[in-house]
Amino acid sequence: xxxxxxxxxxxxxxxxxxxxxALTRTKSLTAKAVVALSLLGLFLGTGVVTVRAECAEDRxxxxxxxxxxxxxxIHALELALTNAEVIVHPGNxxxxxxYKARHRAALARMRPEVRLAGDRLILxxxxxxxxxxxRVELTLPRPVVAKIAFTNGELRAKxxxxxxxxxxxxxxxxxxxxxxxxxxxxxxxxxxxxxRAFAPQGPTRMELMNGAVRVLAARPLKVHARITNGTIRxxxxxxxxxxxxxxxxxxxQAPPILVRxxxxxxxxxxxxx
Numbered sequence: 001x002x003x004x005x006x007x008x009x010x011x012x013x014x015x016x017x018x019x020x021x022a023l024t025r026t027k028s029l030t031a032k033a034v035v036a037l038s039l040l041g042l043f044l045g046t047g048v049v050t051v052r053a054e055c056a057e058d059r060x061x062x063x064x065x066x067x068x069x070x071x072x073x074i075h076a077l078e079l080a081l082t083n084a085e086v087i088v089h090p091g092n093x094x095x096x097x098x099y100k101a102r103h104r105a106a107l108a109r110m111r112p113e114v115r116l117a118g119d120r121l122i123l124x125x126x127x128x129x130x131x132x133x134x135r136v137e138l139t140l141p142r143p144v145v146a147k148i149a150f151t152n153g154e155l156r157a158k159x160x161x162x163x164x165x166x167x168x169x170x171x172x173x174x175x176x177x178x179x180x181x182x183x184x185x186x187x188x189x190x191x192x193x194x195x196r197a198f199a200p201q202g203p204t205r206m207e208l209m210n211g212a213v214r215v216l217a218a219r220p221l222k223v224h225a226r227i228t229n230g231t232i233r234x235x236x237x238x239x240x241x242x243x244x245x246x247x248x249x250x251x252x253q254a255p256p257i258l259v260r261x262x263x264x265x266x267x268x269x270x271x272x273x
């Protein structure tokens with residue numbers, strides 16, 4: 001009986017601790033295990049509780065919390081973050097913001113500015129602590145104009161951007177079914193750009209220092225490419241650019257795509273839409 005009483009007290013304490021974690025919106029596999037096992041102990045009053053402290057899926061960021069909110073039908077998106085992953089895809093208009101940190105104190109200092117200015121969503125953190133990562137997931141009912149700046153980041157979007165102004169140091173851009181009506185500007189230092197089913201109506205400009213660009217165009221484009229060191233691949237041709245090369249390809253009336261690469265490669269192909 002004494003053993004059962006001690007176990008019940010421990011279970012109550014564990015449940016209260018898990019409630020504290022939930023109220024502070026800290027989420028991890030450990031917290032979920034504490035909740036489930038402590039409630040089991042309250043009902044059964046017997047048994048052995050084993051809680052695994054390690055969380056492999058956290059990938060070095062064991063302290064996390066999450067905030068979610070509904071969004072109105074925004075027209076523009078503005079983000080400025082360090083160490084971030086941004087995912088945009090079709091949906092009913094929601095923002096899910098996940099905070100990840102290597103240390104609890106750093107998690108407490110993550111205080112991004114998130115606000116709506118008319119029909120524009122602004123999300124930025126000018127003082128983001130070291131050892132932290134933001135994961136921004138947006139489900140949008142209609143395409144938006146996006147202005148995004150990163151240091152160490154990744155943008156993945158599927159068919160929900162009207163126009164893009166992207167700049168990054170150590171950045172990756174992966175856009176699928178991207179058919180912008182406005183201008184696309186992508187600037188990366190140490191980066192990678194992948195555009196699939198790309199059918200712009202407006203002009204596109206990409207500048208990379210140490211990086212690679214891969215374009216699968218769903219319509220013919222007028223390509224102007226200049227590379228200092230690397231390789232240019234166009235339909236039916238491949239050109240090494242040691243010492244520099246500049247090429248023009250495609251019909252004159254097609255939307256222009258201008259690519260400038262210091263060190264890297266361009267792989268441009270045309271596929272059926």
